[in-house]
Structures are given as structure tokens and as C-alpha cells.
Amino acid sequence: xxxxxxxxxxxxxxxxxxxxxxxxxxxxxxxxxxxxxxxxxxxxxxxxxxxxxxxxxxxxxxxxxxxxxxxxxxxxxxxxxxxxxxxxxxxxxxxxxxxxxxxxxxxxxxxxxxxxxxxxxxxxxxxxxxxxxxxxxxxxxxxxxxxxxxxxxxxxxxxxxxxxxxxxxxxxxxxxxxxxxxxxxxxxxxxxxxxxxxxxxxxxxxxxxxxxxxxxxxxxxxxxxxxxxxxxxxxxxxxxxxxxxxxxxxxxxxxxxxxxxxxxxxxxxxxxxxxxxxxxxx
Numbered sequence: 001x002x003x004x005x006x007x008x009x010x011x012x013x014x015x016x017x018x019x020x021x022x023x024x025x026x027x028x029x030x031x032x033x034x035x036x037x038x039x040x041x042x043x044x045x046x047x048x049x050x051x052x053x054x055x056x057x058x059x060x061x062x063x064x065x066x067x068x069x070x071x072x073x074x075x076x077x078x079x080x081x082x083x084x085x086x087x088x089x090x091x092x093x094x095x096x097x098x099x100x101x102x103x104x105x106x107x108x109x110x111x112x113x114x115x116x117x118x119x120x121x122x123x124x125x126x127x128x129x130x131x132x133x134x135x136x137x138x139x140x141x142x143x144x145x146x147x148x149x150x151x152x153x154x155x156x157x158x159x160x161x162x163x164x165x166x167x168x169x170x171x172x173x174x175x176x177x178x179x180x181x182x183x184x185x186x187x188x189x190x191x192x193x194x195x196x197x198x199x200x201x202x203x204x205x206x207x208x209x210x211x212x213x214x215x216x217x218x219x220x221x222x223x224x225x226x227x228x229x230x231x232x233x234x235x236x237x238x239x240x241x242x243x244x245x246x247x248x249x250x251x252x253x254x255x256x257x258x259x260x261x262x263x264x265x266x267x268x269x270x271x272x273x274x275x276x277x278x279x280x281x282x
Contacts, residue, residue, distance in 0.1 A: 082107035125151070221234075
């Protein structure tokens with residue numbers, strides 16, 4: 001009575017109450033019970049910070065718990081030895097506008113070009129609302145995690161405030177997010193173009209190398225732009241400039257492979273024994 005301000009109910013068996021509650025909970029989780037809802041939900045979305053300060057959601061708000069969700073991410077730079085996982089809560093498009101729940105670092109990533117390592121991030125919320133976030137390098141098997149006890153412990157006022165702020169800034173955030181996405185697209189296009197001369201080496205002509213270099217320099221002039229249309233136009237212009245070169249290189253590689261296979265077939269046929277009778281000369 002001191003804890004809850006009410007007299008305890010004496011007319012029920014405590015063991016039976018626990019058993020019935022567990023049975024109903026199990027039925028709800030299995031989908032057998034439809035008319036009783038005892039499950040909690042996530043009050044706000046949960047996610048991590050990704051390239052450009054973007055908040056990438058893994059678990060949407062109002063998702064019933066327990067729940068689990070995994071997504072694969074990668075590195076943003078060549079030979080990046082570690083990644084920082086910044087766990088966020090909120091509905092806004094950018095990390096700085098959401099609530100930070102915690103950070104941890106996954107290190108020991110093997111040297112590799114950007115975009116190659118596969119980092120699997122898993123969000124797991126148990127029936128008690130405890131959030132466990134794990135990051136695992138699928139290449140090396142190394143992993144790190146963080147446990148957050150109070151991810152769902154928010155007042156009704158705080159939840160409503162976060163939702164209203166997201167609605168109020170929805171258009172502004174959307175435009176800003178589209179600009180960041182366009183900037184990331186341009187940077188990726190520049191990165192891929194710069195790789196071409198090394199990737200094809202002696203198969204690419206000096207004229208094509210010069211054309212790629214000029215196209216990249218032109219694209220880099222627009223990297224600092226904050227206009228989505230300008231960024232998208234720069235990315236498209238770069239892609240249009242290098243696409244014929246890339247197509248020519250891939251066609252040449254295909255022709256070389258075909259020629260090598262033809263040579264192997266000829267050699268194989270030459271080495272095969274000819275069937276016939278063996279004549280024993282006397």
C-alpha cells in the first residue's frame with residue numbers, strides 16, 4: 001500500500017495471476033490472442049548516424065516489442081580501421097536534431113576500399129524495453145555492443161514534443177536530407193571515376209585517362225554546393241562523361257576473356273589423344 005497507494009487485492013492467487021499473465025503474453029506473441037494487447041511499443045524511432053550526419057532509422061516508432069532489426073553498412077573512406085556507432089532516438093532526419101542514446105566504436109576492420117567492408121548493425125529490444133545494439137564486421141567476425149536501459153523511458157510530454165518538432169520541421173528536414181543525399185551521390189561518383197585508371201591500368205588509353213581527369217576536376221568544383229539540383233547535375237555530367245569509357249573497357253575485358261578461353265580450348269583439343277586402333281608392328 002505504501003508503494004502503490006492502494007490496498008492489495010486479497011481475492012486472487014498470486015501464482016495464478018502470474019501464470020495467466022504469462023499465458024496471455026505468449027498467446028499475443030504467437031498471434032493466437034487478438035483481442036488482448038499487453039505489448040509495449042517504441043515511443044520514438046531508433047537508428048544510427050550515417051554519412052553526412054544523417055539519422056538512419058532501423059526501428060520505426062510504434063513498433064511492438066520485443067523486436068529485432070539488422071542492416072548492413074560500410075565504411076566511408078579507404079582503409080578505414082574503425083567505425084563509430086552513434087545510437088539515436090527521434091523522428092528528425094539528422095543526428096544533431098535527435099536524442100543521443102550512446103556511442104561505441106568497432107575497430108580492427110581490415111584495410112579495404114571504401115564500401116567494401118560489411119558492418120552489420122543489429123538493434124534488439126527485449127520484452128523489458130532494454131535496447132542492445134551490436135555492430136559486427138562480417139569479414140573478420142569482430143563485434144562490439146552497447147546496452148541501453150532506458151530507451152523507452154520517456155514522459156508523454158517529451159514524446160509529444162519530439163513528434164511535434166518533427167512535424168514542424170518536416171519540409172525543411174526533407175530538403176536538407178535530399179541535398180545531403182545528392183552530395184553523397186556526387187562524392188561516390190567522383191570516387192568511382194578516380195578508381196578507373198588504376199582498375200583498368202594498361203587497358204585504358206592516355207586520351208581516356210585525360211578525359212576522366214578533366215571530368216573529375218569539373219565535378220569537384222561542385223562538391224561544396226548546397227543546392228540539390230546543382231549537385232545532381234554535376235553527378236550526372238560526370239557519369240555521362242565516363243560511361244562510354246567504362247563501357248569500352250568492360251567490352252575489351254570481355255573480348256580478352258573470350259580470346260583466352262578460345263586459346264585454352266584449342267590447346268585442350270590439341271592435347272587430347274586421338275582414338276584409334278593400336279597396330280603392333282612386327
